[in-house]
Amino acid sequence: MGVPPGPGQRLVGGCQTGRGLLPAPHKLLPPGEEEEEEEGEEGACRRAGPLLSRARMGVCSAAPHRCVWSRWDPLRWLRSFQRRTLARSSAPGALQQGKPPGVPAGAVSRPWGLRPGGRRGLRTAPPGSQEVMLTSERYGVRRLPFSPLSDSDLAFFEGLMPGRVITNPEELEPFNVDWLRSVRGCSKLMLKPQTTAEVSQVLRYCYERNLAVNPQGGNTGLVGGSIPVFDEIILSTVLMNRIISFDKVSGILVCQAGCVLEKLNEYLEEQGFIMPLDLGAKGSCHIGGNVATNAGGLRLLRYGSLRGTVLGLEVVLADGSALDCLASLRKDNTGYDLKQLFIGSEGTLGVITAVSILCPQKPKSVNLAFLGCQSFAKVLETFTTCRAMLGEILSAYEFMDEKCMELVEKHLKLSSPVAGSPFYVLIETSGSSSTHDEEKLNNFLERAMTSGLVTDGTVATDDKKIKTLWSLRERITEALTHDGYVYKYDISLPVGKLYDLVSDTRARLGRSAKNVVGYGHLGDGNLHLNITADSYSHSLLDAIEPFVYEWTARHNGSISAEHGLGFKKKQFIQYSKPSEAVLLMQRFKAMLDPKGILNPYKMLPSSS
Numbered sequence: 161m162g163v164p165p166g167p168g169q170r171l172v173g174g175c176q177t178g179r180g181l182l183p184a185p186h187k188l189l190p191p192g193e194e195e196e197e198e199e200g201e202e203g204a205c206r207r208a209g210p211l212l213s214r215a216r217m218g219v220c221s222a223a224p225h226r227c228v229w230s231r232w233d234p235l236r237w238l239r240s241f242q243r244r245t246l247a248r249s250s251a252p253g254a255l256q257q258g259k260p261p262g263v264p265a266g267a268v269s270r271p272w273g274l275r276p277g278g279r280r281g282l283r284t285a286p287p288g289s290q291e292v293m294l295t296s297e298r299y300g301v302r303r304l305p306f307s308p309l310s311d312s313d314l315a316f317f318e319g320l321m322p323g324r325v326i327t328n329p330e331e332l333e334p335f336n337v338d339w340l341r342s343v344r345g346c347s348k349l350m351l352k353p354q355t356t357a358e359v360s361q362v363l364r365y366c367y368e369r370n371l372a373v374n375p376q377g378g379n380t381g382l383v384g385g386s387i388p389v390f391d392e393i394i395l396s397t398v399l400m401n402r403i404i405s406f407d408k409v410s411g412i413l414v415c416q417a418g419c420v421l422e423k424l425n426e427y428l429e430e431q432g433f434i435m436p437l438d439l440g441a442k443g444s445c446h447i448g449g450n451v452a453t454n455a456g457g458l459r460l461l462r463y464g465s466l467r468g469t470v471l472g473l474e475v476v477l478a479d480g481s482a483l484d485c486l487a488s489l490r491k492d493n494t495g496y497d498l499k500q501l502f503i504g505s506e507g508t509l510g511v512i513t514a515v516s517i518l519c520p521q522k523p524k525s526v527n528l529a530f531l532g533c534q535s536f537a538k539v540l541e542t543f544t545t546c547r548a549m550l551g552e553i554l555s556a557y558e559f560m561d562e563k564c565m566e567l568v569e570k571h572l573k574l575s576s577p578v579a580g581s582p583f584y585v586l587i588e589t590s591g592s593s594s595t596h597d598e599e600k601l602n603n604f605l606e607r608a609m610t611s612g613l614v615t616d617g618t619v620a621t622d623d624k625k626i627k628t629l630w631s632l633r634e635r636i637t638e639a640l641t642h643d644g645y646v647y648k649y650d651i652s653l654p655v656g657k658l659y660d661l662v663s664d665t666r667a668r669l670g671r672s673a674k675n676v677v678g679y680g681h682l683g684d685g686n687l688h689l690n691i692t693a694d695s696y697s698h699s700l701l702d703a704i705e706p707f708v709y710e711w712t713a714r715h716n717g718s719i720s721a722e723h724g725l726g727f728k729k730k731q732f733i734q735y736s737k738p739s740e741a742v743l744l745m746q747r748f749k750a751m752l753d754p755k756g757i758l759n760p761y762k763m764l765p766s767s768s
């Protein structure tokens with residue numbers, strides 16, 4: 161299904177390097193330009209769709225095959241894009257079966273570089289083989305007076321869930337260290353319940369015995385919230401992975417907390433639906449953990465936060481009592497909305513065992529534009545323009561700076577089809593009519609290019625290319641871990657100020673940091689400021705904190721947009737919440753967990 165070349169244009173077919181053929185059209189060359197043949201091995205070129213490039217020549221070094229793109233008139237391309245849209249819309253059965261970002265059904269991604277099944281393991285070379293320092297030593301934490309684990313405790317748990325009681329230190333190791341290799345605990349026991357009743361029995365026992373418990377999902381958190389600080393018992397949701405029900409009429413899914421986000425999405429896609437959230441960690445993270453941290457991710461701009469899409473929860477409280485608020489209703493105004501207390505409570509108030517969640521229809525048409533901007537002001541103006549012109553079909557607006565792209569290329573060997581700009585934006589549309597969506601996207605792109613908001617770019621409309629482009633953004637976190645020790649900041653700010661924090665931090669740290677990068681969910685006003693160094697250093701940390709938090713508070717931002725406070729940020733909550741609010745949170749904690757056994761040392765400051 162080729163696309164007819166526009167007047168004066170020659171269509172250059174797929175990358176014809178032996179057997180590896182990219183579906184035509186691969187690229188469009190203006191008249192008079194010769195395609196440069198590059199030496200390359202067999203294989204498919206991973207470059208995304210047609211390029212919008214202003215007078216530039218570059219080489220896509222996607223291994224193992226290399227291809228070339230050439231000088232190019234964006235408007236000519238746009239016109240050809242419009243013609244294709246029209247041609248497609250008049251063809252029978254022209255609806256494009258687009259896919260949302262992420263992996264095609266059946267494929268297993270390795271987000272965060274994780275192996276499935278909750279075991280950490282890097283897709284690429286490990287970021288560092290050094291031993292991770294114990295959190296208690298690095299941060300000077302004192303153990304609270306919980307009971308130590310006894311042989312009779314082990315005998316009780318073994319009797320309760322035979323074969324699902326892990327005590328082997330080697331087996332426990334990956335669950336005692338976070339994926340970033342920045343915090344480490346020394347738990348001697350991990351339990352793998354399968355049912356809510358088992359979670360209930362475990363907690364009842366722990367509560368009576370005064371044993372501390374660390375709930376853990378896919379262990380993909382970035383603030384040390386799911387790793388024990390001392391010897392807390394790890395309560396894993398890994399075997400609680402059953403889908404309980406899905407109602408195709410309402411789109412409401414009910415499932416256990418340990419279901420992996422990507423698996424849920426695959427299950428829903430088969431029924432014509434998707435999960436309302438999508439994260440880089442989707443291949444490993446558990447829905448219970450997503451809800452416990454109120455994870456945001458890449459689709460929040462379109463489908464809103466979990467505070468809106470989660471309709472009900474089942475939670476086991478610290479004393480073992482189960483709270484069944486697993487409603488599957490869009491509307492329910494009977495009393496306080498208790499589930500909201502547990503969403504984002506990071507396992508400190510109860511253990512989420514099941515979730516009821518509202519899922520949107522799978523969009524029939526998805527397009528992705530990856531564009532280069534010459535300044536952050538242009539990134540902002542591009543956002544306001546696309547929001548106005550794309551309206552309801554806009555489903556993601558992500559940005560990243562050139563440093564991010566450099567690191568993704570350097571450490572992961574991914575190649576970007578668009579280069580040479582200080583900023584990049586990724587704009588996704590999701591809708592129900594490809595003709596309508598492409599027309600809107602065309603109009604927007606034309607405006608963005610003719611007005612100079614965007615100087616370079618590419619557009620993808622098929623699943624594979626969309627996925628390739630998304631990985632440039634989704635794998636930044638992974639690339640950063642290969643750059644050294646990473647200091648992470650997940651900040652909400654008035655969108656106009658978003659990048660000032662990156663520039664100010666860069667200027668402040670000078671050469672003491674290896675790299676200071678900024679990227680994130682611009683459409684949600686969420687910046688991911690990441691700083692890398694060869695290794696962890698107290699003095700660098702002192703130069704960053706509390707500077708970043710003070711800066712954020714001064715600009716009315718939040719020091720945790722979507723990652724939570726976990727262990728690493730809990731002492732800084734006052735930069736975003738007044739002391740009265742923190743006090744009230746501590747009172748809720750004391751009421752629901754009077755002995756403080758649930759995820760101790762996390763989220764709330766040690767003393768107010």
Ligand SMILES: O=C(O)CC[C@@H](O)C(=O)O
Pocket residue numbers: 382440457633634636637648649650680681688689690
């Ligand atoms: O690594 C980070 O700082 C951000 C991770 C994640 O929230 C993302 O948006 O990619």
Ligand SMILES: [Zn+2]
Pocket residue numbers: 457680681688722
């Ligand atoms: Zn994020």
